Amino acid sequence: MQTEISNFNFYNPTEIVFGKNRIPELDRLVPKNKKVLILYGGGSVVRFGTLDKVKEALPNRTIGEFGGIEANPTYETLMKAVELVKAENYEFLLAVGGGSVIDGTKFIAAGAIFDGDPIDIFGAGIGKGLPVTKSLPFGTVLTLPATGSEMNNGAVVTFVEKKAKLSFGSPFSFPKFSILEPELTYTLPTRQLANGVIDSFVHIMEQYLTYPVGGMVQDRFSEGLLQTLIEIGPKVIDEKNHDYNLRANFMWTATNALNRILAPGVPQDWASHSLGHEITALYHIDHARTLAIVLPSLMEIRQHEKREKLIQYAERVWHITDATEDEKIQLAISKTRAFFEQLGAPTHFKEYDLGEEVVEPLVAQLEKHQLTAISERRDQTLEISRRIYLNAL
Amino acid sequence: MQTEISNFNFYNPTEIVFGKNRIPELDRLVPKNKKVLILYGGGSVVRFGTLDKVKEALPNRTIGEFGGIEANPTYETLMKAVELVKAENYEFLLAVGGGSVIDGTKFIAAGAIFDGDPIDIFGAGIGKGLPVTKSLPFGTVLTLPATGSEMNNGAVVTFVEKKAKLSFGSPFSFPKFSILEPELTYTLPTRQLANGVIDSFVHIMEQYLTYPVGGMVQDRFSEGLLQTLIEIGPKVIDEKNHDYNLRANFMWTATNALNRILAPGVPQDWASHSLGHEITALYHIDHARTLAIVLPSLMEIRQHEKREKLIQYAERVWHITDATEDEKIQLAISKTRAFFEQLGAPTHFKEYDLGEEVVEPLVAQLEKHQLTAISERRDQTLEISRRIYLNAL
Numbered sequence: 066m067q068t069e070i071s072n073f074n075f076y077n078p079t080e081i082v083f084g085k086n087r088i089p090e091l092d093r094l095v096p097k098n099k100k101v102l103i104l105y106g107g108g109s110v111v112r113f114g115t116l117d118k119v120k121e122a123l124p125n126r127t128i129g130e131f132g133g134i135e136a137n138p139t140y141e142t143l144m145k146a147v148e149l150v151k152a153e154n155y156e157f158l159l160a161v162g163g164g165s166v167i168d169g170t171k172f173i174a175a176g177a178i179f180d181g182d183p184i185d186i187f188g189a190g191i192g193k194g195l196p197v198t199k200s201l202p203f204g205t206v207l208t209l210p211a212t213g214s215e216m217n218n219g220a221v222v223t224f225v226e227k228k229a230k231l232s233f234g235s236p237f238s239f240p241k242f243s244i245l246e247p248e249l250t251y252t253l254p255t256r257q258l259a260n261g262v263i264d265s266f267v268h269i270m271e272q273y274l275t276y277p278v279g280g281m282v283q284d285r286f287s288e289g290l291l292q293t294l295i296e297i298g299p300k301v302i303d304e305k306n307h308d309y310n311l312r313a314n315f316m317w318t319a320t321n322a323l324n325r326i327l328a329p330g331v332p333q334d335w336a337s338h339s340l341g342h343e344i345t346a347l348y349h350i351d352h353a354r355t356l357a358i359v360l361p362s363l364m365e366i367r368q369h370e371k372r373e374k375l376i377q378y379a380e381r382v383w384h385i386t387d388a389t390e391d392e393k394i395q396l397a398i399s400k401t402r403a404f405f406e407q408l409g410a411p412t413h414f415k416e417y418d419l420g421e422e423v424v425e426p427l428v429a430q431l432e433k434h435q436l437t438a439i440s441e442r443r444d445q446t447l448e449i450s451r452r453i454y455l456n457a458l
Numbered sequence: 459m460q461t462e463i464s465n466f467n468f469y470n471p472t473e474i475v476f477g478k479n480r481i482p483e484l485d486r487l488v489p490k491n492k493k494v495l496i497l498y499g500g501g502s503v504v505r506f507g508t509l510d511k512v513k514e515a516l517p518n519r520t521i522g523e524f525g526g527i528e529a530n531p532t533y534e535t536l537m538k539a540v541e542l543v544k545a546e547n548y549e550f551l552l553a554v555g556g557g558s559v560i561d562g563t564k565f566i567a568a569g570a571i572f573d574g575d576p577i578d579i580f581g582a583g584i585g586k587g588l589p590v591t592k593s594l595p596f597g598t599v600l601t602l603p604a605t606g607s608e609m610n611n612g613a614v615v616t617f618v619e620k621k622a623k624l625s626f627g628s629p630f631s632f633p634k635f636s637i638l639e640p641e642l643t644y645t646l647p648t649r650q651l652a653n654g655v656i657d658s659f660v661h662i663m664e665q666y667l668t669y670p671v672g673g674m675v676q677d678r679f680s681e682g683l684l685q686t687l688i689e690i691g692p693k694v695i696d697e698k699n700h701d702y703n704l705r706a707n708f709m710w711t712a713t714n715a716l717n718r719i720l721a722p723g724v725p726q727d728w729a730s731h732s733l734g735h736e737i738t739a740l741y742h743i744d745h746a747r748t749l750a751i752v753l754p755s756l757m758e759i760r761q762h763e764k765r766e767k768l769i770q771y772a773e774r775v776w777h778i779t780d781a782t783e784d785e786k787i788q789l790a791i792s793k794t795r796a797f798f799e800q801l802g803a804p805t806h807f808k809e810y811d812l813g814e815e816v817v818e819p820l821v822a823q824l825e826k827h828q829l830t831a832i833s834e835r836r837d838q839t840l841e842i843s844r845r846i847y848l849n850a851l
Contacts, residue, residue, distance in 0.1 A: 289678025
């Protein structure tokens with residue numbers, strides 16, 4: 066087990082273009098004389114005029130469109146875009162949407178010029194897990210703060226038939242730029258705003274709630290972002306509250322939650338995501354809402370292994386000081402649970418009318434995806450994951 | 459005056475290679491088949507074997523050396539390197555040293571392929587202030603945490619005859635990579651360690667102690683780094699304390715203090731640096747030690763303009779809660795002063811045997827360098843700067 070800050074590389078070349086009315090700068094940001102494919106999801110970017118603004122900002126270019134990238138983007142859909150890019154020789158991709166569209170675009174950009182079958186970009190029994198060594202360049206216009214995909218090099222793709230959510234990443238998969246206009250969040254409904262807050266919160270926790278190695282910068286940055294989400298979360302989910310700074314802070318927090326600035330040299334967990342992905346794959350609950358089910362239960366079941374960091378979390382994030390260590394841990398967990406509930410996300414399966422029948426199928430999924438030794442110490446066995454699911458019923 | 463988080467671009471493509479025994483990776487990081495010029499300062503990188511380790515890590519390459527880049531690197535010295543690079547057609551530069559060597563290398567890399575006279579890279583009455591539009595690629599091996607130059611695109615150069623310290627920056631002036639080995643700090647004397655702590659501290663303050671615009675991520679990150687320096691500073695300056703994490707936290711804090719992650723969308727001051735640079739230029743006091751003279755005095759003189767942020771600083775960085783607002787401000791200032799003194803840096807001119815005779819020459823220097831309307835509101839006149847110098851006697 067690591068006892069010091071470990072060696073790390075930090076590299077993040079994405080240019081962030083943040084603020085009001087930045088979409089017109091696409092003309093500068095997107096290379097001229099390139100065939101550009103704009104990728105988006107459902108109809109909201111059409112309905113709210115974002116797509117029109119994007120196209121207006123790109124005069125005198127050959128532009129194509131590929132819509133219909135779903136939440137939890139599927140390999141099947143994305144491969145249609147890969148074929149389109151190849152057939153029409155698109156040279157630059159522009160994702161307009163949230164994490165799903167951006168993740169999908171990362172795969173399309175890599176898959177379109179991959180040497181071999183793009184399925185082999187994925188491992189875990191689906192493909193050969195080959196490295197991505199090149200990618201078409203792409204940029205993003207972010208409409209939904211949540212995943213941090215706009216400033217990192219990772220992506221998650223869903224395989225419908227195989228009921229799997231699998232990730233890949235490469236040094237070639239960073240967006241060239243990402244436009245972050247907080248005002249684009251003004252059209253989001255409460256549920257998506259809440260999902261964004263929860264997803265960001267758990268991203269931070271996966272990089273923070275492990276065991277202490279003395280990474281003071283990493284810990285202070287994580288605690289600052291967690292405090293920010295706790296402070297603004299209840300206001301952010303008011304879809305009618307169009308306070309600019311509120312949404313700007315939300316957007317920039319979500320980006321920093323997963324641009325790796327929290328992670329260098331410290332252990333990471335990601336077990337909540339692993340357990341949550343299987344819930345989405347089998348029971349189609351929103352990604353963030355699965356995390357709200359898993360994390361509080363995981364904190365309870367794993368409180369011994371995460372004891373030191375849980376106490377630190379209680380003291381530094383929730384400012385719980387006048388209590389015993391055990392009380393601090395219990396209070397921190399219950400406050401986390403209450404925070405998710407306050408955001409409208411249930412923390413138990415029963416509130417989705419799901420019961421004990423879900424546990425064995427979920428555990429079987431974990432086993433199928435070789436997630437039998439996860440968490441920061443690789444000591445979260447299937448049995449422990451089973452107890453976490455059971456504890457969340 | 460800005461009342462919200464303003465529009466910003468954030469871009470930082472430098473690859474950080476952090477930890478133990480990373481110098482051998484230079485073989486991967488430095489392009490092969492390029493003529494490489496290694497730049498360094500005084501003899502310490504020779505004496506402690508760092509230069510040998512660097513050269514060993516670069517087999518089968520044509521390598522040259524340019525030593526003697528001084529603290530506060532001079533234009534005159536750097537132009538000799540520019541001529542050498544041109545004459546010998548060096549294609550990649552490798553800075554081995556602290557902020558002075560890295561700053562110098564940034565200028566050499568830009569100056570060697572500048573269209574025109576490199577003096578025109580500077581403004582402020584010295585040159586024409588023309589933009590840098592290209593640069594030779596360069597990397598760094600950092601030996602002294604302090605300036606953040608290893609992960610930003612700015613540099614300060616000293617003009618001896620003209621008694622001026624002038625800066626430049628460009629999007630082309632980021633290091634391609636920087637190797638950060640905390641163990642390289644084990645040979646540093648107390649005074650240089652203290653200078654690094656103070657320099658980093660004031661870099662953060664220049665981006666934090668302005669007026670509030672509600673940038674929560676930026677403020678929490680700044681407060682986290684300030685707290686870290688307050689916590690570790692007194693231990694860091696013990697040159698015999700070779701605790702790895704202590705030095706790792708110091709190094710990573712110093713880098714983050716000026717890689718712009720604290721700055722996006724919030725006001726910045728930099729008046730302490732402006733006033734400090736003139737002290738170095740006229741009286742040859744170490745850069746960091748001039749900041750220890752200027753900042754506490756500036757906080758006192760400018761406490762009305764910086765009132766809200768001073769209270770926030772008192773509460774969130776020094777945890778002063780049980781006091782009136784005015785008491786909080788006074789306590790925060792006196793604690794800042796005590797922190798610098800504890801690090802061995804005097805906060806008054808008199809401790810350098812300098813008196814009132816310094817004030818008018820310093821003010822004249824500010825005037826000559828067109829620093830007549832500085833700070834976050836551009837409202838720090840020469841008269842206010844004079845009062846700050848007088849208050850620091």
